[in-house]
Structures are given as structure tokens and as C-alpha cells.
Amino acid sequence: MDTASKSWFVIINPTSGNGSGKKNWPKIKSLLEKHEFIFEHVLTTYSKHSIKLVHQAIKQNFKNIISVGGDGTLHNIVNGIMTQNNVPTSKINVGVIPIGTGNDWVKTHKIPKNIDSAIQLIKNKKIAHQDIGKIEFLNQTKTPVYFNNLAGIGFDGYVVSKVNKHKYIGALAYLYGTLISLFFFKNFESKVSSNSETISGKTLMVLVGVCKYSGGGMQLTDSPNPFDGYFDISIAKNLSKLDVIKNVSKLFNGKISNHKKIQTFKSKHIKVEINQDEFPFIQADGELIGTGNIKITLIPKAFSLYC
Numbered sequence: 603m604d605t606a607s608k609s610w611f612v613i614i615n616p617t618s619g620n621g622s623g624k625k626n627w628p629k630i631k632s633l634l635e636k637h638e639f640i641f642e643h644v645l646t647t648y649s650k651h652s653i654k655l656v657h658q659a660i661k662q663n664f665k666n667i668i669s670v671g672g673d674g675t676l677h678n679i680v681n682g683i684m685t686q687n688n689v690p691t692s693k694i695n696v697g698v699i700p701i702g703t704g705n706d707w708v709k710t711h712k713i714p715k716n717i718d719s720a721i722q723l724i725k726n727k728k729i730a731h732q733d734i735g736k737i738e739f740l741n742q743t744k745t746p747v748y749f750n751n752l753a754g755i756g757f758d759g760y761v762v763s764k765v766n767k768h769k770y771i772g773a774l775a776y777l778y779g780t781l782i783s784l785f786f787f788k789n790f791e792s793k794v795s796s797n798s799e800t801i802s803g804k805t806l807m808v809l810v811g812v813c814k815y816s817g818g819g820m821q822l823t824d825s826p827n828p829f830d831g832y833f834d835i836s837i838a839k840n841l842s843k844l845d846v847i848k849n850v851s852k853l854f855n856g857k858i859s860n861h862k863k864i865q866t867f868k869s870k871h872i873k874v875e876i877n878q879d880e881f882p883f884i885q886a887d888g889e890l891i892g893t894g895n896i897k898i899t900l901i902p903k904a905f906s907l908y909c
């Protein structure tokens with residue numbers, strides 16, 4: 603009998619939330635049992651392990667996955683779903699129990715941080731389909747990376763490189779990473795092409811949003827809607843460090859996109875080329891994914907989530 607298609611496959615990142623995954627798993631497990639979930643579970647043992655686990659689970663005919671972790675764990679699960687060919691991606695449903703540090707993606711969908719409430723929400727089995735971004739590296743033999751929240755090139759990527767080293771201090775790591783980056787990051791020369799327009803020049807960062815929050819609660823793009831078939835794109839041009847410092851509060855209330863040196867627009871695709879020798883970092887959903895010239899395209903309603 604095929605029980606897998608009716609059961610849940612639970613992936614736990616024990617390292618997420620600075621060890622919160624490991625600490626909370628016994629409690630989550632007993633709550634899932636209390637709510638009569640039939641499930642198999644695996645604790646990840648290395649970074650990106652979730653991608654492989656998702657491939658295996660889908661091959662075994664699991665259609666429902668629960669992510670116990672933060673934004674990085676969900677990002678890897680999404681990449682597992684998007685890089686398999688057995689089942690249409692929108693037929694694999696994902697529920698999230700957020701126990702990460704930033705937990706930015708859940709904020710858009712108002713998924714509760716309380717564990718019991720998050721489980722209850724999954725149990726309600728209300729499904730939505732959101733858009734997914736696909737990043738392809740130009741002139742590199744690198745596999746594409748998919749994102750469900752937001753990707754950024756430049757300052758944003760630099761901040762992630764600093765934040766990930768300091769997550770032991772919790773959500774404050776995001777503020778710390780931003781401040782440290784203000785001292786060391788240098789604006790870069792870019793050429794951005796989208797909607798038959800080209801924007802060239804010194805750039806602080808290019809942000810491509812599907813959902814609303816990143817960087818521990820910052821709202822950096824104008825009005826992203828994960829269901830509308832468009833990216834919300836912000837190009838922060840040659841902002842100085844003083845510009846950023848003066849506008850720190852606006853990073854968190856969404857008003858930053860009104861700044862005169864920030865251009866925002868909606869699009870289904872974007873190409874970002876770097877016109878200098880040193881390549882800035884690229885981040886996707888808070889994970890560093892490399893450097894280089896990239897093309898990003900939107901895949902409408904590819905990801906099925908419990909919300």
C-alpha cells in the first residue's frame with residue numbers, strides 16, 4: 603500500500619536558530635504525534651543535506667514535507683523540489699515550523715512562530731501557490747539556484763557573509779552584519795537589464811524580491827506579492843555610507859524604496875552583469891550562492907505551501 607503519499611516527511615535542521623532545531627525537536631515531535639500526523643523524519647547532518655533528502659522523499663512518493671528550521675532550511679527544501687523531475691513542483695506541498703534565526707519568509711505568509719500554532723496551521727491543509735525565482739550563472743557551469751524569498755547582489759550579499767558568521771548572537775546578527783558591512787563594502791560597477799531597459803553605473807545592491815521581508819525583518823523592495831507573477835526589483839544606485847546610515851530605520855519600514863537613488867520596478871526577468879574585476883557576493887534567501895554575471899527568471903506559482 604502507498605502510505606507515503608498520505609504521510610508527511612519532516613526535515614529538521616538541528617543547527618538552525620543556533621541549535622534551537624535540535625533543542626525543540628522532541629517537543630515538536632510529540633506535538634506532531636498529538637495532532638495525529640503520520641510522518642517519517644530525518645535530522646540533517648550537513649549543509650544542503652535537505653536537497654538530497656527531498657529528492658529521496660519524492661522518489662518514495664511523499665507529497666507533503668514539513669521544514670523544521672529557518673530560511674536556509676526552507677531554501678534548500680525548495681531547491682530540492684525545483685531540481686527533481688519526478689513530480690510537478692506545484693504538487694509537493696510544504697509546511698514550515700519556523701525555528702530559525704531570522705525566519706523572514708514566514709512573515710510574508712503570516713505563518714506563526716509559535717510551534718503549536720504553526721502545526722495547527724499545517725493541519726488545516728490550506729494551500730497556496732507562490733512564485734519562485736531561478737538564478738542562472740552566465741558563462742559558468744554552475745547549476746541554477748532557486749529562491750522563494752529574495753535574492754540580492756552586492757551590499758546585501760556582503761551583509762549575509764558577515765551575518766552567517768555571527769548567528770550565535772541571534773537576530774541581532776543581522777543588525778551587526780549591516781553595521782560591519784557599512785565599514786568594508788565598496789559599491790560596484792554593474793549593468794542591469796530588464797524590461798528592455800538598461801541601467802549602468804556604480805551600485806550598492808540589486809534586490810530581486812518574491813516575498814516581503816529579508817535580513818531579519820527589513821523591507822527592501824517596494825510592494826512584493828508572491829502570487830502576482832512579478833519580481834519586485836530595487837536597484838540601489840551609488841548610495842554612500844552616510845545615505846545608508848541616515849536611512850537605517852527606513853530599511854525596516856519599507857520606505858527605503860522611496861529614496862531618490864533607488865529605482866524600483868516590477869519584472870519577470872532581470873540580467874545583472876558586473877563591470878569590474880572584483881565580483882560582489884550574491885545571496886538567495888540568506889544563503890551565499892557565489893559570484894558572477896547572472897540571469898534571474900520568475901517561475902509562476904511553482905511552489906505549494908501550507909499557509
Ligand SMILES: Nc1ncnc2c1ncn2[C@@H]1O[C@H](COP(=O)(O)OP(=O)(O)OP(=O)(O)O)[C@@H](O)[C@H]1O
Nearest residue numbers: 618619646647648650672673674675702703704705
Ligand atoms: N546538520 C547541519 N550542519 C551544518 N549546517 C547545516 C546542517 N543542516 C543544515 N545546515 C545549514 O544551516 C544553515 C542555516 O539554516 P537555517 O537558515 O535554517 O537557520 P538559521 O540561519 O538559524 O535561520 P534564518 O536563515 O531564518 O536566519 C543552512 O545554510 C543549511 O544549509
